[in-house]
Amino acid sequence: xxxxxxxxxxxxxxxxxRITEDEVGKTTFSLYNxxxxxxxxxxxxxxxxxxxxxxxLTYSTLLAFVPILAILFxxxxxxxxxxxxxxxxxxxxxxxxETTEVIFQFVDSYLSQAKSGIFIGVGLIMLxxxxxxxxxxxxxxxxxxWQVQKARSVFRMTTDYLSMLLLMPILIVISAGLSIxxxxxxxxxxEFTLLAPIGKFLVRLIPFVFTWFMFTALYIFMPNTxxxxxxxxxxxxxxxxxxQAFQYIYISGQLSVARYNAIYGSxxxxxxxxxxxxxxxxxxxxxxxxxxASQNLRNFSFDKDTRNISRRYHDxxxxxxxxxxxxxxxxxxxxxxxxxxxxxxxxPISLTNKVLRELKxxxxxxxxxxxxxxxxxxxxxxxSIDINKLNVAMLLDRIDTRGSEDFKIDIAHTYSEQWNxxxxxxxxxxxxxxxxxxKDL
Numbered sequence: 175x176x177x178x179x180x181x182x183x184x185x186x187x188x189x190x191x192r193i194t195e196d197e198v199g200k201t202t203f204s205l206y207n208x209x210x211x212x213x214x215x216x217x218x219x220x221x222x223x224x225x226x227x228x229x230x231l232t233y234s235t236l237l238a239f240v241p242i243l244a245i246l247f248x249x250x251x252x253x254x255x256x257x258x259x260x261x262x263x264x265x266x267x268x269x270x271x272e273t274t275e276v277i278f279q280f281v282d283s284y285l286s287q288a289k290s291g292i293f294i295g296v297g298l299i300m301l302x303x304x305x306x307x308x309x310x311x312x313x314x315x316x317x318x319x320w321q322v323q324k325a326r327s328v329f330r331m332t333t334d335y336l337s338m339l340l341l342m343p344i345l346i347v348i349s350a351g352l353s354i355x356x357x358x359x360x361x362x363x364x365e366f367t368l369l370a371p372i373g374k375f376l377v378r379l380i381p382f383v384f385t386w387f388m389f390t391a392l393y394i395f396m397p398n399t400x401x402x403x404x405x406x407x408x409x410x411x412x413x414x415x416x417x418q419a420f421q422y423i424y425i426s427g428q429l430s431v432a433r434y435n436a437i438y439g440s441x442x443x444x445x446x447x448x449x450x451x452x453x454x455x456x457x458x459x460x461x462x463x464x465x466x467a468s469q470n471l472r473n474f475s476f477d478k479d480t481r482n483i484s485r486r487y488h489d490x491x492x493x494x495x496x497x498x499x500x501x502x503x504x505x506x507x508x509x510x511x512x513x514x515x516x517x518x519x520x521x522p523i524s525l526t527n528k529v530l531r532e533l534k535x536x537x538x539x540x541x542x543x544x545x546x547x548x549x550x551x552x553x554x555x556x557x558s559i560d561i562n563k564l565n566v567a568m569l570l571d572r573i574d575t576r577g578s579e580d581f582k583i584d585i586a587h588t589y590s591e592q593w594n595x596x597x598x599x600x601x602x603x604x605x606x607x608x609x610x611x612x613k614d615l
Contacts, residue, residue, distance in 0.1 A: 186213055214463075319463055509556045511554050569612065
């Protein structure tokens with residue numbers, strides 16, 4: 175039994191990541207991809223400490239909850255559909271209650287304070303800052319899941335975040351309008367025995383569709399990188415369905431908590447509300463992990479081998495990639511992308527990206543990125559120095575000297591002999607390769 179479990183674990187953690195599409199059938203390979211995606215989601219869920227991130231976002235949400243509602247109601251009142259907004263929020267909390275009444279009182283008070291702050295505009299600025307801070311924390315969390323190093327610019331932050339706030343009440347109203355329209359149509363077709371069940375199903379499906387769309391849009395637009403619609407849609411459907419199911423549980427839980435209101439008052443609903451927010455964020459972030467895993471599945475092929483690559487083979491891959499890039503440049507052809515280099519040279523994409531990051535490091539600077547769009551995945555690479563001077567020795571020397579050598583080891587006197595031996599060996603190593611240009615390989 176232990177041997178069987180050990181074999182299964184080895185297959186999940188090592189063997190399955192070495193299987194290519196050419197070695198098995200298309201159906202089998204698709205099944206393996208599903209298994210790998212689920213495995214990555216679970217491992218990254220634990221590794222990235224998603225529960226802790228959900229807790230942090232729960233705290234930010236609690237601070238920004240009333241300001242968000244205040245902004246949504248302010249926009250809704252400007253368009254004249256604040257009553258629809260109110261009814262949607264009430265239904266989301268499981269119907270009218272003491273809690274919803276207190277929330278609406280807070281919102282009205284917040285809006286009045288924002289209009290008549292002690293200092294002109296202070297109330298409005300604080301309101302916007304609280305909301306934008308929550309959205310910024312969301313972006314930081316999503317970027318960490320996607321391993322994105324570069325955040326949005328201040329201009330893009332402002333425009334993108336404000337667009338989200340303006341679109342949210344409109345989408346809520348559209349969802350409510352569709353529900354009312356479908357309910358009206360359902361009354362007219364109740365006499366038709368075949369159409370009535372279909373109509374009821376469509377009415378019940380509307381909240382799910384809206385939630386699917388909301389999560390899909392969140393997974394596409396929130397990370398500062400290119401997210402493919404197909405992967406975001408699958409994750410959006412899974413996360414949205416889980417969210418709706420938990421929403422039903424939350425509403426049912428509120429009804430059971432109502433009996434304790436006589437003792438605890440409105441405080442009885444607070445722990446349940448915090449639990450709902452925390453689990454909702456957990457579902458949302460798990461969907462983000464699923465989107466990342468499914469889109470970047472190829473990056474984890476040969477993952478263990480890539481992390482344990484020998485120095486010799488690493489240098490070979492660096493020479494191979496650099497020679498391909500310089501040849502393209504010398505022939506005046508379109509530059510390579512990471513994907514093209516990976517497919518042409520049969521190098522795992524994760525190793526390709528790793529070597530490319532090293533080659534464009536500020537201490538190496540042998541290549542630079544070329545991209546037309548901040549979020550574009552079509553990033554290509556070109557040489558940063560004259561290709562007629564770019565030889566194998568220069569490449570290996572810059573890779574060797576990449577990083578810090580500023581330690582308190584006395585290489586000038588005490589250990590000068592060892593240091594000089596290394597330098598001499600390196601120089602002899604470079605002498606022959608200094609005559610070989612990378613473009614000629």
